[in-house]
Amino acid sequence: MELDKALDLIADVPDFPEPGVLFRDLSPLFADAAGFKAVTDALADTVDPGADLLAGVEARGFLLAAAVGYARGLGVALIRKPGKLPRVAGRVGYTLEYGTATVELPEGVVLPGQRVAVLDDVLATGGTVAATCKLLEDAKVQVTGVSVVMELGALGGRSVLEGRRVEALRVC
Numbered sequence: 001m002e003l004d005k006a007l008d009l010i011a012d013v014p015d016f017p018e019p020g021v022l023f024r025d026l027s028p029l030f031a032d033a034a035g036f037k038a039v040t041d042a043l044a045d046t047v048d049p050g051a052d053l054l055a056g057v058e059a060r061g062f063l064l065a066a067a068v069g070y071a072r073g074l075g076v077a078l079i080r081k082p083g084k085l086p087r088v089a090g091r092v093g094y095t096l097e098y099g100t101a102t103v104e105l106p107e108g109v110v111l112p113g114q115r116v117a118v119l120d121d122v123l124a125t126g127g128t129v130a131a132t133c134k135l136l137e138d139a140k141v142q143v144t145g146v147s148v149v150m151e152l153g154a155l156g157g158r159s160v161l162e163g164r165r166v167e168a169l170r171v172c
């Protein structure tokens, strides 16, 4: 499937999870075999050839990182929401478009000096990905870049990530 057609499978849902938010729902894209493959292949092409590992952000980022990791022969560091990990190597708090959140890095998944590419579904305010990059850099890892399926340009995420390589398959 053509990438544009695959990205058209993303549904726009008004007023979720709260009034005024236009939620970009990737569920129909994930459920479509050809669409999921087209997006996985395109994202895989954005990952720095020198990357040693991928970092996927819970929850939708896990699917993308797992698929791209398989395609590229790379493992995945699972960047998790609080309360899920038995051993936490680090945590960073941040503000979301709708609320506040924290990301945590499991113990024993990254080594200092490793080159890690960050993957997520949506870049909105950039809080999640910026916190993820900080989490990794606190662990002395080098972030090679950030790849997302969709960037919501009006929310300014790219400016929070200034100086980083940010690849988005679609900018809305």
Ligand SMILES: O=P(O)(O)OC[C@H]1O[C@H](OP(=O)(O)OP(=O)(O)O)[C@H](O)[C@@H]1O
Pocket (backbone or CB within 6 Å): 057, 058, 059, 060, 061, 095, 096, 097, 101, 120, 121, 122, 123, 124, 125, 126, 127, 128, 129, 157
């Ligand atoms: O750029 P930001 O403003 O930080 O927003 C983007 C983040 O918001 C969504 O995650 P959400 O917290 O809704 O989690 P989910 O993937 O578990 O549904 C999305 O999957 C990104 O991780």
Ligand SMILES: Nc1ncnc2[nH]cnc12
Pocket (backbone or CB within 6 Å): 021, 022, 023, 024, 025, 097, 098, 122, 124, 125, 152
């Ligand atoms: N509008 C939105 N749609 C989907 N995920 C999001 N994460 C933050 N804002 C979002």
